Amino acid sequence: MITIEDLKVVYGSTVALDIREPIKILPTDRIGIIGSNGAGKTTLIKACLGLTKYQGKIISDVKPEQMAVHMQFNEYVDTVSCKVILEAVLNTNVKDNEILKELIDFFDFEEHLKKKFKNLSGGQKQRFTLILVLMQDAPITFFDEVTTGLDFETRRSLIQKILQWYDHKQSAILFVTHYYQELEQLTNKLMILHEGKVVAFDSHRILFEKYCGHSVVTFEATDALNLDGYRQLIAPENTVAIACDTQEEELALVEYLVHNEMNFKRSNQDIELLTMNVIGGKTR
Ligand SMILES: Nc1ncnc2c1ncn2[C@@H]1O[C@H](COP(=O)(O)OP(=O)(O)OP(=O)(O)O)[C@@H](O)[C@H]1O
Numbered sequence: 428m429i430t431i432e433d434l435k436v437v438y439g440s441t442v443a444l445d446i447r448e449p450i451k452i453l454p455t456d457r458i459g460i461i462g463s464n465g466a467g468k469t470t471l472i473k474a475c476l477g478l479t480k481y482q483g484k485i486i487s488d489v490k491p492e493q494m495a496v497h498m499q500f501n502e503y504v505d506t507v508s509c510k511v512i513l514e515a516v517l518n519t520n521v522k523d524n525e526i527l528k529e530l531i532d533f534f535d536f537e538e539h540l541k542k543k544f545k546n547l548s549g550g551q552k553q554r555f556t557l558i559l560v561l562m563q564d565a566p567i568t569f570f571d572e573v574t575t576g577l578d579f580e581t582r583r584s585l586i587q588k589i590l591q592w593y594d595h596k597q598s599a600i601l602f603v604t605h606y607y608q609e610l611e612q613l614t615n616k617l618m619i620l621h622e623g624k625v626v627a628f629d630s631h632r633i634l635f636e637k638y639c640g641h642s643v644v645t646f647e648a649t650d651a652l653n654l655d656g657y658r659q660l661i662a663p664e665n666t667v668a669i670a671c672d673t674q675e676e677e678l679a680l681v682e683y684l685v686h687n688e689m690n691f692k693r694s695n696q697d698i699e700l701l702t703m704n705v706i707g708g709k710t711r
Pocket residue numbers: 438439441442443462463464465466467468469470471
């Protein structure tokens with residue numbers, strides 16, 4: 428669907444993106460794009476959409492105008508109501524379009540249709556833009572930090588709706604977020620960017636096996652345990668993360684922790700740990 432080869436984006440003296448290895452995005456991919464601030468995530472989206480100049484090749488059978496994008500900050504004309512914007516952009520009308528009515532209903536947006544975009548709250552603006560983006564049913568959709576700044580409940584319900592909407596749909600989604608839990612729910616592949624380079628791109632499972640192991644057991648750092656002989660990963664502050672290469676290793680460690688009355692968490696998909704270990708602990 429999209430193949431990226433030797434992609435370079437330069438702004439003055441800043442190399443925002445420098446991707447050497449070919450990257451292929453398939454029609455059913457659900458890709459989480461991760462990286463610290465300034466890693467090049469938005470620049471990559473802009474290059475795919477043809478919104479920024481680049482060197483190299485982006486070969487795609489989907490034209491940029493067929494792609495949908497949901498950016499964190501959107502602006503719309505402020506002389507007309509949200510309903511007028513929806514109808515103009517989607518070339519339909521609310522009262523006759525069942526799918527549009529269903530989305531407005533789901534996002535509890537009916538009462539805001541008469542308002543101007545600039546008068547909506549942050550969460551209402553996100554919901555409005557999501558209605559527009561989901562209605563496009565594009566073959567490829569980019570979501571750039573759509574849930575940033577929203578409260579936990581609003582984030583959770585937006586993610587549920589996105590999941591439901593794309594279930595069984597043949598469309599690629601690229602999702603930029605700093606919330607790792609959302610990536611676990613929404614995506615099956617991860618692209619980890621660091622200083623403009625793609626440092627990892629594969630399925631969650633393959634990357635976890637490669638950088639962490641069969642599973643990882645994490646617990647609060649303490650002097651009470653003897654951890655000689657265990658493989659320690661890079662972990663958040665005051666936390667110890669032990670990589671287990673087999674189930675037997677994991678069971679032995681868990682038994683040791685239980686004997687010592689330690690609380691612990693076991694995971695084979697912790698994206699925060701994975702990211703820290705892929706880019707050497709420089710996640711932010
Ligand atoms: N229009 C621009 N002019 C100059 N430099 C830019 C421009 N856009 C981005 N950059 C620089 O390019 C680099 C990559 O920026 P980009 O916005 O792609 O990062 P990001 O990974 O999306 O970051 P964030 O998580 O902070 O949104 C940064 O160093 C940024 O300062």
